[in-house]
Amino acid sequence: xxxxxxxxxxxxxxxxxxxxxxxxxxxxxxxxxxxxxxxxxxxxxxxxxxxxxxxxxxxxxxxxxxxxxxxxxxxxxxxxxxxxxxxxxxxxxxxxxxxxxxxxxxx
Numbered sequence: 001x002x003x004x005x006x007x008x009x010x011x012x013x014x015x016x017x018x019x020x021x022x023x024x025x026x027x028x029x030x031x032x033x034x035x036x037x038x039x040x041x042x043x044x045x046x047x048x049x050x051x052x053x054x055x056x057x058x059x060x061x062x063x064x065x066x067x068x069x070x071x072x073x074x075x076x077x078x079x080x081x082x083x084x085x086x087x088x089x090x091x092x093x094x095x096x097x098x099x100x101x102x103x104x105x106x107x
Contacts, residue, residue: 067087
């Protein structure tokens, strides 16, 4: 092995060790901080609901742009059908994610 290989190996070992230390510190902090363990779930739920609302509004803008771009590209013959339907299916999955999660949950 060359010196460069040895230095890269040592660097990756140090990075892995640093990640291990960081993970241990996070776990210790989670155990020692009771406020995080006893957090009020209504605050977390309302925060996640507002995040979902914001993400959906941003995704609608991106989806409109994607629909327009795909429609124009398909109209002038610059896009294949499989790419066109892939974009449409991706948009359907993004906007149907909440319903899919509820369906998988079974409630």
